[in-house]
Amino acid sequence: MSHQIDIEKIRADFPILSRKVNGHPLVYFDNAATSQTPKAVIYAIVEYYEGYNANIHRGVHSLSQEATDAYEEARETIRAHFNAEKKEEIIFTSGTTHGINLVANGFASELKVGDEVIVSALEHHSNIVPWQMLCEKTGATLKVIPMTESGELNLDAYEELLSEHTKLVFVNHVSNALGTVNDIERIITKAHQKGAAVLIDGAQAAPHIKADVQALDVDFYVVSGHKMCGPTGVGVLYGKEEWLTKLPPYQGGGEMIDQVTFEKTTYAGLPHKFEAGTPNICGGIALGKAIDYLNAIGFETIAAYEHELLTYATEQLLEIEGVKIYGTSKEKTAVISFNIEGIHPYDIGTIIDKLGIAVRTGHHCAQPIMDYYKIPGTVRASFSFYNTKEEIDAFIQAVKRAKVMLS
Amino acid sequence: MSNIKEIQEEIVEEFEMFDDWMQRYEYMIELGKSLPLIDEQYKTDENIIKGCQSKVWVHADMKDGKVVFTADSDAIITKGIIAILIRVFSNQEPQAILDANTDFIDEIGLKEHLSPTRANGLVSMIKQLKMYALAYQAKK
Numbered sequence: 001m002s003h004q005i006d007i008e009k010i011r012a013d014f015p016i017l018s019r020k021v022n023g024h025p026l027v028y029f030d031n032a033a034t035s036q037t038p039k040a041v042i043y044a045i046v047e048y049y050e051g052y053n054a055n056i057h058r059g060v061h062s063l064s065q066e067a068t069d070a071y072e073e074a075r076e077t078i079r080a081h082f083n084a085e086k087k088e089e090i091i092f093t094s095g096t097t098h099g100i101n102l103v104a105n106g107f108a109s110e111l112k113v114g115d116e117v118i119v120s121a122l123e124h125h126s127n128i129v130p131w132q133m134l135c136e137k138t139g140a141t142l143k144v145i146p147m148t149e150s151g152e153l154n155l156d157a158y159e160e161l162l163s164e165h166t167k168l169v170f171v172n173h174v175s176n177a178l179g180t181v182n183d184i185e186r187i188i189t190k191a192h193q194k195g196a197a198v199l200i201d202g203a204q205a206a207p208h209i210k211a212d213v214q215a216l217d218v219d220f221y222v223v224s225g226h227k228m229c230g231p232t233g234v235g236v237l238y239g240k241e242e243w244l245t246k247l248p249p250y251q252g253g254g255e256m257i258d259q260v261t262f263e264k265t266t267y268a269g270l271p272h273k274f275e276a277g278t279p280n281i282c283g284g285i286a287l288g289k290a291i292d293y294l295n296a297i298g299f300e301t302i303a304a305y306e307h308e309l310l311t312y313a314t315e316q317l318l319e320i321e322g323v324k325i326y327g328t329s330k331e332k333t334a335v336i337s338f339n340i341e342g343i344h345p346y347d348i349g350t351i352i353d354k355l356g357i358a359v360r361t362g363h364h365c366a367q368p369i370m371d372y373y374k375i376p377g378t379v380r381a382s383f384s385f386y387n388t389k390e391e392i393d394a395f396i397q398a399v400k401r402a403k404v405m406l407s
Numbered sequence: 408m409s410n411i412k413e414i415q416e417e418i419v420e421e422f423e424m425f426d427d428w429m430q431r432y433e434y435m436i437e438l439g440k441s442l443p444l445i446d447e448q449y450k451t452d453e454n455i456i457k458g459c460q461s462k463v464w465v466h467a468d469m470k471d472g473k474v475v476f477t478a479d480s481d482a483i484i485t486k487g488i489i490a491i492l493i494r495v496f497s498n499q500e501p502q503a504i505l506d507a508n509t510d511f512i513d514e515i516g517l518k519e520h521l522s523p524t525r526a527n528g529l530v531s532m533i534k535q536l537k538m539y540a541l542a543y544q545a546k547k
Contacts, residue, residue: 022428023427343483344461344481344482344483346460346461346482346484346485346525347484347485349522350432350484350521350525351429351432353522354427354428354520362460362524376461376481377460405432405433405436406436406483
């Protein structure tokens with residue numbers, strides 16, 4: 001049951017939303033690139049550095065204990081949020097890209113010539129390149145799930161790609177360029193039927209959809225803190241215990257060892273095996289606070305409100321002549337990727353920035369999607385629960401003005 | 408024909424006439440329309456300037472000891488930017504192009520009003536124009 005969102009109260013939680021840009025009130029519609037930060041998270045960062053900044057896990061002194069407790073408490077918050085079975089299955093990373101590389105590196109010793117890995121046509125470059133590198137290293141073959149005109153994955157084609165040679169499947173939960181929500185339940189079930197493991201890139205889903213890793217039965221799920229109201233430079237890799245135990249460590253260093261001699265080093269247990277060096281302690285603690293913040297509003301409430309914004313913005317935008325929206329899947333998050341006929345997306349982005357509106361333009365690190373549509377890029381407006389219909393009105397006015405100037 | 412310094416001063420004065428950046432962008436779009444367009448045969452991948460988010464093609468010819476630039480872009484504002492640069496550097500001797508500084512860009516505040524990627528593109532454009540001048544200077 002979703003509740004009405006108290007938009008004024010929420011906006012007051014985000015100090016940045018009251019600033020001006022180029023003389024206009026900021027309209028921040030680049031949430032898919034990075035989300036803004038509520039006071040609860042900002043204060044957690046300040047409190048950490050003012051009150052108990054210390055290195056964790058090894059210190060005997062009180063400050064170190066306090067920092068360790070807060071960091072491990074954040075890990076528990078994250079475990080509960082994603083409904084992982086064990087805390088040891090939650091690995092702190094620097095972000096989604098780090099999590100993906102950690103898994104790709106681990107699979108280097110698992111794959112051989114003749115094995116196949118499957119990736120989707122809707123991926124961010126960071127969920128393509130590490131797997132290409134892995135295939136180069138191991139001699140495995142990379143297969144691609146094709147996309148359709150509406151920006152969805154062709155899952156019948158996916159099932160045909162699956163075989164006993166398939167070892168791994170990597171798909172994003174939500175496409176960053178188009179907002180498509182992929183049917184990951186079906187993707188995971190079908191992969192498991194062939195004995196393949198599945199990594200889901202949850203970076204774009206995390207701020208909108210609460211993923212239950214046990215219900216999904218997913219092998220790996222990766223997210224970035226900064227897209228879910230947390231700070232940059234911190235993220236999470238969930239991995240099933242059996243997989244994390246099997247995969248070799250990614251980086252060597254402090255924290256990840258058990259015993260070190262020059263003859264042999266034994267590794268620490270999970271999760272420390274994958275957390276070499278001093279981690280982003282403050283970032284991890286702040287991410288825990290961000291997740292608490294989102295859960296206090298409620299993901300159903302967030303989804304319902306963002307859907308309202310998406311519907312409203314889509315209707316308004318389509319009234320402008322020459323607008324074409326890319327990604328028209330029924331299941332999508334609050335992302336609109338569009339172009340206006342005859343106008344370069346960069347030009348639109350530049351002009352509306354002068355009117356205080358922040359959107360993303362370009363290929364959104366998803367060139368294969370742009371190649372599919374044969375376009376250089378799009379303008380992408382992505383909404384969050386702290387945005388309003390009034391902001392959408394300002395955005396529509398700005399786009400109209402840009403269109404007149406650029407036509 | 409004015410020298411590079413004089414043209415730069417002219418441009419700075421023109422930009423000072425406008426109150427805000429919306430008007431300046433409108434002016435840049437106008438300037439883009441007067442860009443000496445590159446011949447279609449030179450719109451090749453080799454002539455695309457690297458480092459720009461939108462496509463920018465530049466070609467140079469030597470006429471009576473002076474370098475003559477033509478260009479095009481798929482984005483209108485980028486077209487305006489390259490038009491400004493060509494107005495400064497075209498029809499000048501190679502050595503004059505190589506010696507010229509580009510402080511006028513800071514004076515009109517163009518760089519800070521471009522996105523970081525576009526500002527990098529601007530630097531790439533200037534570099535490419537100077538490379539052509541260097542090539543013609545070496546051929547002399």
